[in-house]
Amino acid sequence: MEQNTKEKIENIIKENEILLFMKGTPVMPQCGFSAAVVGVLSHMGVKFNSVNVLEDSEIREGIKEYSDWPTIPQLYVKNEFVGGCDIIREMHENGELKDYFTQAGISS
Amino acid sequence: MAMSANEIEELILKTFPNAKITIDDLRGDGDHYAAQIITEEFKGKTRVQQHQMIYNAMEGKVGKDLHALALNTSAPKD
Secondary structure, rough: HHHHHHHHHHHHHHOEEEEEOOOOOOOOEHHHHHHHHHHHHHHHHHOEEEEEEHHHHHHHHHHHHHHOOOOEEEEEEEEEEEEEEEHHHHHOOOOOOHHHHOOOOOOO | OOOOHHHHHHHHHOOOOOOOOEEEOOOOOOOOEEEEEEEEEOOOOOOHHHHHHHHHHHHOOOOEEOOEEEEEEOOOOO
């Protein structure tokens, strides 16, 4: 990964408390897995920002390497990679996600 | 490109020979699977780490040759 791509990713993660790398936008998700995570976050009433990786191929490939995670979506909370679609769904279903946000000081 | 459930199981077993694996072909198209994997090696690992271990065992095929592999990972309960 190019150094400037890495810095671009680092900066955007740092600047956004809750950041979802996804395909499409929260209003128009382009993939069912991205839509599922948007659904969970919206359901919890958590405010988040998103990056549409379909609009930036550098970030689309770079984020996979950055997180050591091969798929999109990817959720970051306060600089920490929380997981992809399966993990977010599972954490939501068993209540862990709510605790996670509470511990991170985010109201949900 | 798609993969068979057997290929997925073999790849995972290559790295985790003692894992208990259940694979479902979610749509019957060979491209969307759900896998449940239980192995001792997951003990003490976070869920992110567990999934990363499986992605590594899959030799970079998830997200490329395989569109979707939903993972459910855990260590065996004592």
